[in-house]
Amino acid sequence: MSEPIAFDMTTAVAAPPVPPGAWRRLFKRPLAVIGLTIIVVAVLGAALAPWIAPFDPNEQFFDGLSLEGAPLPPNATYWLGTDLLGRDLLSRILYGARTSLVIGIVANGAALLIGTLVGVTAGYFKGFIGGVLMRFTDLMMAFPALLLAICLAAILSPSLWIVALVIALVNWVQVARVIYTETSALSEREFIAAERTLGASGPRILFRHILPHLLSTVIVWGTLGISTTVLLEATLSYLGVGVQPPMASWGNIIFENQTYFQAAPWLVFFPGIAILLLALAFNLVGDALRDVLDPTERGRD
Amino acid sequence: QDAPKAGGAITITYKDDVATLDPAIGYDWQNWSMIKSLFDALMDYEPGTTNLKPDLAESYEISPDGKVFTFKLRDGVKFHNGRAMTAEDVKYTLDRVTNPETQSPGAGFFGSIAGYEDMASGKVKSLSGVTVPDPKTVRIELSRPDATFLHVMALNFAHIVPKEEVEKYGADFGKHPVGTGAFKLAEWTLGQRLVFEKNADYWNKGVPFLDQITFEIGQEPIVALLRLQKGEVDIPGDGIPPAKFQEVMKDPEQKARVVEGGQLHTGYITMNVKMAPFDDVKVRQAVNMAINKDRIVQIINGRAVPANQPLPPSMPGYVKNLEGYKYDPEAAKKLLAEAGHADGFETELFVMNTDPQPRIAQAIQQDLAAIGIKASIRSLAQANVIEAGGMENGAAMIWSGGMGWIADFPDPSNFYGPILGCAGAVQGGWNWSWYCNEALDKRAAEADAIVDPAKAEERFAAWGAIYSDIMKDAPWVPVFNEQRFTMKSARMVGADNLFVDPVHIPINYDFVSVNDVQ
């Protein structure tokens, strides 16, 4: 064979701009910044509640109820109105953020983590491990979560962390199911076969090659999970697991007052908005993150 | 008001399912009055009142020592299956309800009948105290004088059932009730609806007025109210939901259709006298003084009146001029300090988890906090609260709301035995304050031995004194007596007291009628 022909591709194609770090790119997206801001505000609101809340969240003000015992709509004293016991709603929402953030972020995050791990493992390692894991998932799914919650409530003394635990234990199952299905499809793809021929270990394939493809699903479940877990917490509290009155959480404010939503809409509306904003904020950040990490999105301005 | 017209059909809704219509078993508040319309007992109350009157019995006689009751049965009473009722049916009914195999929650009411003990222990299959001298006569012998016995004979559990039908359906009798009542069951679609049809053969001619009653179940009270407003429903069985109460009361048109009445109910806080620091009467008194009952009544939109004693005002024996403990946090604090709890203490307050109970508990919690008592709330399902209350060291304080005492029959004794007497202060009992005062137990027995109807006032006074003395020991904080608010459709007519009948809850089906029939 004669002289190789020159390969001066360098001259042909100018090197693309150095891809800036993922975080920097993230901060360049206005929607992501909005999302991050909301999250920071929520976290700060929860952390600084004792200093910024206008009132004690549990104090039942005499002038917080009308003479007939009706709660007050938003007014100059009680900015977001009062609840059925004459307590300041704004203060309760601020304090309630503490509970709800723990649930929405920690418990939901834990569920997401467990579910993803189980689903990915089961989906990839079919065979025995996969079978056992998925049947265990089926078992957990078939098992009435509410019952578990009630039993725990009655056996243990209720606390926020118990409810977080219960939610994590209950919610991972669904994530696992969905991730499992996607993983089983992914693991039939040719590039996974290629990885195997290279001798890549199972964990490597799982975490380096399959997980990144599941990112969008994980983000969807993670962000939607925030709303559902925060609301689930209220149900569990109602059954006696988790925070007990008068401690506030966004979920239980809604739950306590939902029958009054016509008479006192603010009692449902404001905590509802809080939950919505939190979930949306995480979704904005998640979507942006996914776009930033997704190579095919390069070039989208 | 015009004379009630016969005919027409009404619709009533309930949220919870109807468990059973077996009079020996049904003990829920929605099936309580349904059973009363399907079955009859020897005794009953005059509609809308608490006045006893003979019903299937034409007359009765009480022996001078108060231990033998002889009932003469009415003629022409037929079961829905067409068979005439006889004294044997009465005996069968009483044997059945006291037979442990029936698992009747009301068996205990018949404890004063001679031979009950042998029945309860399963030794015999028939009450020796109940005999049938002839087909029209039932003779019931008691082992001790019991002034409440006529009330007992008016209880659902004493409603007469036909033996052949019970045996035919066995355990499913509750789904196929056959009685002598004004209505008979026409349809029962599980989980959806029950339809009662007028019993044309009813012995009390002219009654009932309605041709048909439909009970729809599984209906949220708020939605039931909406349907009432739309004219689809005549009586929302669960009442006016708290969330809608003010809206209804502010609208004159709707308010006009609300009937208010008393209820044989008391809402109270129990303090477990076996658990420190509630073993100290001063602490209990202090708690009594700490609770702002007016505020609590305000929280539930004024649907109750503040209480100061166990008995509700409409109950005979209620002490009108009892002073009780006035709301006085300062005095309460002082009393606490005297008891050695100047800095207060920590405790738990159990409460059932349906609205508005947790809210009331929070109001109580705040009142307690004002005198230094830090009560943490345990809001649980009814069954769990009951379980905790029945354990000696299970629950320091319980707010009784939702599980509270609604009298089975309008007699003061009904508020004592299981919930304040020594008999209830046992493992698994209902005396959640574990208060046991032997002396009072004795006085209670004495009061109930006054069987002579002429001495009723004396007996009521005795009971009044008993409850006044209990309040000195303050095992409870009586908080309020709930008022009943029944809302009806515009077409429903009948005396107001039929709609807040103290015995038939929510309404007395047999005597109400509608005005839009020809």
Place this chain on the structure above:
Amino acid sequence: MPGPDGAGTAPVLSVSNLTVTVGGTAHPRAVVSGLSFDLRRGETLCLAGESGSGKSITSLAIMGLLPKPATRLASGTIRLGDTELTALPERALRKIRGDRIAMIFQEPMTSLNPVLSVGRQLTETILNHRDVSAREAERMAVEALDAVRIPRAGERMKSFPHEMSGGQRQRVMIAMALALRPDVLIADEPTTALDVTVQAQVLDLLRDLQKDFGTAVLLITHDMGVVAEMGNRVVVMRHGRKVEEGETKAFFQAQQTPYAHELLAAVPRIGSGPGRQAVRAFEKPLALEVNGLEVRYPGKGGVLWGKGMPVHAVKGVSFNIASGETLSLVGESGCGKSTTARALVGLAPYSGDVVLGGRNLGGRDAAGTKQAKRDLAMVFQDPYASLDPRMTAGDLVREPLDIHGIGTKSERRERVVELFERVGLSPDAPGRYPHEFSGGQRQRLAIARALALRPKVIVADESVSALDVSVQARVLDLLRTLQSEFGIAYLFISHDMAVVENISDRVAVMFDGRILETASRDQLFSNPRHPYTQRLIEAVPVPDPTRQRERRTLVPVLAAQGAAPLVEVEPGHWVATVH
């Protein structure tokens, strides 16, 4: 030679001043710049040029299917007859696509919908543009599959893409494009994945189409043989620009630019390869020994009940490769070449023995597995599908080193840079993702990956077929260099006889899951014994337009053969007995 029917008439497709950029508006980089050409009725215009020169992008631009958001049509006009395509709304474009302009895409695996059966994908196009009954459409589809020589076309309608060989998928793509007899056919490397026999038929088919319907064909290929055989005119591209344009005959006789000259010079020709001495199996230790390899794919049936007949893809194949030796596996599309390769690397369950460096892989233990994988690398037939789309090229190439813990971090990085250089990828390539490369560039990426570990045996499945001749030459050189340096043994799967002749020591000819003939390269090419082999060699297109058109013998499909035993006809030359 037949001149184009409509030569001299107005062009059906006319591209002028086309510029396509990538990298968004902020940092645009032209991958096609100022390109103009005309395509006339009944004409075949060949678009040639090195890998990555912008051929595929050009064709996508014509279809209005430039990948968004990465690429952008910056300027230029594309006219189909009187219609300006760049300005056309999507609705109108839709009517044109598939009907008046059809396209055959370069990567057949990823270009077919994995969840739809082949039949459905075919009939749908027909139904979309023609007012025919479903049955009629189906008949037309089967006809189209027959036309591209898919055996048992009727049954194959129910197959899913992953159940077909690379060449079969490519033929499905072609069938799809041809089914409606479009005015303009854009074919992006349509025959790269096809063995010469099928290639010849497909090219014939294109020619017929042109004759009968006056279809204009824009043929993108790097195969100068195909250009010589098919093209009326040639456009040579480089770095996104047109460097030369001319009549095919004239082009092959004299090139105007040095680049075109180099391009033609680099074309491997049968008989021109460097003389190589066959390495005899007994002279060097055996790197890989395969004995009685059989592979069956589970048949399709109702998902719930029963089983279809399993596909017996490989029916007892035996061969061996000494270290430092190159064995080429040739044979028509779908004969089981890829399946053999997949079985070797453990991706298809097989029976028989595969012995790698003295260890039987059939019963490998956990520790053996990893070593075996290090020693045996595979380059997949469809590079795009085999690269994780979420990893950068650099990470992809470095990954084998990471997996086996070879070298320090910086050593790995150096190795990666070196590999990129050796396969001829630009220095910015490591930071890019697979979808940002051209077909040929991806293939080089896959090769670099396989080379990273310096394995003892490399199974290369059609690894240079998508490369333009210049890069092909370079890669083949690289493979050879590495072979002499490290004694790597190659199992080289290819349909390109010229390349095979160029690189192999020995050649095995496969047909229908069996080996028909094995011999040293010289023996095989100079003295093919099996009639099938003879026809295979005859069918190779020659990069000389004058010589091409005479030699047109179709290879008939061989009747299915029983398991004929191989007989040694001369030392090292084994042939299946012909019945």
Place this chain on the structure above:
Amino acid sequence: MALYLLRRLVQAALILLGVSVITFALLYLLPADPVRQIAGRSATVQTVENIRRQLGLDQPFLVQYGRYLLNLLQGDLGRSYLQRSEVAELIVARLPATLLLMAAGILCELVIGIAMGLWAAVRRGTPTDRALMVSSFVGVSAPQFVVGLLLLYVFGVRLGWLPISGYGTAAHLVLPALTLGLLGAGWYARMVRSSMIDVLRQDYIRTARAKGLKGSTVLFRHALPNAILPIVAMIGIDIGIFMSGVVVVESVFGWPGIGQLAWQAIQRVDIPIIMGVTLVSALAIVLGNLLADLIAPFIDPRIKLR
């Protein structure tokens, strides 16, 4: 294949067994005494003990469970403690309503969710996409009770188009199914959107477009089937959610489903009902998941059942 099915069915039976053991054990440990619920507040201690003995609740756990299992194998779910009727009868009476609501609810979710998801994926990054995102989050974050009541108020009371509540005709089904659909659609919408975005940039979509197919054909025939796999898994999950009860929606619309039965039973420790409902819903869930697994290879032929 048949073997796979057989294996999965055996596993399903084991799962049901597991569910029954765990549930039974939890109920056994639950600090609430069903006997006291039966006996009522006037019962004497003796009555309580009598009932306990009759129901065999004084026996050790294993004996109780063994007996339950034995009955179960004979198809006997026992009698409710409080309703005093056959649990099987109670469940069977409510099962049709639950299944109907489940089917309609899932259909609503799918239709609304997939439509929203597709639209958002196609209009990715536009205000439409964002609006759809917000709406799906509103759906997911909204309390069922409020949404149900609002719909009921608007369509039932104000407009009077649909019956306010009840069960029987198709008109009765609309509002509850719609409520569930609106609430659940958010999940589907987000999932569909995210998988569609992945799918829409695949080469085979380019092929489909090159064939000149209509946008909707490309979307529904080529893209959607590739994106639908996780959705199938979600339907399996939804079956679980629907079976274990959509109590709130059921009670708002007076829908005689299993949820209300279960909820009341849980509140009052009616063990036989709780066990029965749990087992029936477990069965549905297990079968639903099995079905999802069986369907997967139809949707993506590359998936093999193992």
